[in-house]
Amino acid sequence: MMVCLLAGCAREAPEATIKRVTAAQLLDVVRAPGAQAVLVNVYATWCGPCREEFPDLVKLERNYRVKGLRLLFVSADDEENMAAVKRFLAKQGVDYPTYLKAEQDMEFINGLEPRWDGALPATLLYDGAGRQRDFWTGAADYKTFEQKLKPILEEKP
């Protein structure tokens, strides 16, 4: 404590890491062992509905992390907006690994979900074996996320 006071060290808020990914690389993270359910949310910092639902997703992750939820936020922002993405994630209290789309839209969209036409936000739900169990576009709320997630978390591995 004294050392800290003398050194003038301030407590820095943990920062989310942002990794550039292709759809194929993202699906590798989805399928990595260790989760009972994986929720992928593709958002953009400038997208109103994305920002609306974001706090509910953050809360969902906090509440269900211990039960096996892995939440993967994927920003569709342009790479030059990385500073805005970092600020947004910090403001939302996200301090775990997140992702940034790193290929052309059409490749990324078709690589992740051929039924997806690119509307944001897009959310995909997978079970622990990496099988896609749900997919939707447009904003949702905590209750909706929870209703979709809980049955998968309650399944026996």
Place this chain on the structure above:
Amino acid sequence: MKQSLLIAVLAACAVSAQAALKIGDPMPATDVKLTGEGGKETTLAELKGKKGTLIVITCNACPFALAWERRIVDIGNTYPEKGIAVVAVNANDPKIAASDSLEKTVARAKKEFYKFPYLVDSTQKLAKALGATKTPECFLFDAKGKLVYHGTVDDNHKEPSKVKNNYLRDALDAVLFGKEVPVAETKAMGCSIKYR
């Protein structure tokens, strides 16, 4: 209270992917009334072109719609004289997105020098009949009213000079010259349409 209402509205808008119109499908909702300046109503049946009709579902604030707007306006200001009608349609519910009111849509068309109709689909019937989910989203119909192209404008919303594939222009030119559209379906990121 207001915020919880907005969240409830947004939650109600969460939809599973809707089935979009398929290539070859006829132009739907040609009798749906679209509203323009002064509340004047018109329909696709009245607007369609001799050689084809392009409908662009767009809006006034989505960053992707704005990024492509100049290119859309360039197309809209030149292809009608070649025989392909161009109609920009704003289907967002202004109660969710205030920037997409009729007044603001009319004002934007004037400010950005649209020489073609930029109309409001206040009932959202046209956008729903098309299966549109985002802005901007383009639907090109040939002279017979069959869908021949559905998708994005080109492959680089951000930098026009770096576009490699002019999907929409290629499709328009193919329709003009009676050729097969080279790439009939494309995708790009966009903003969800604010359905009520």
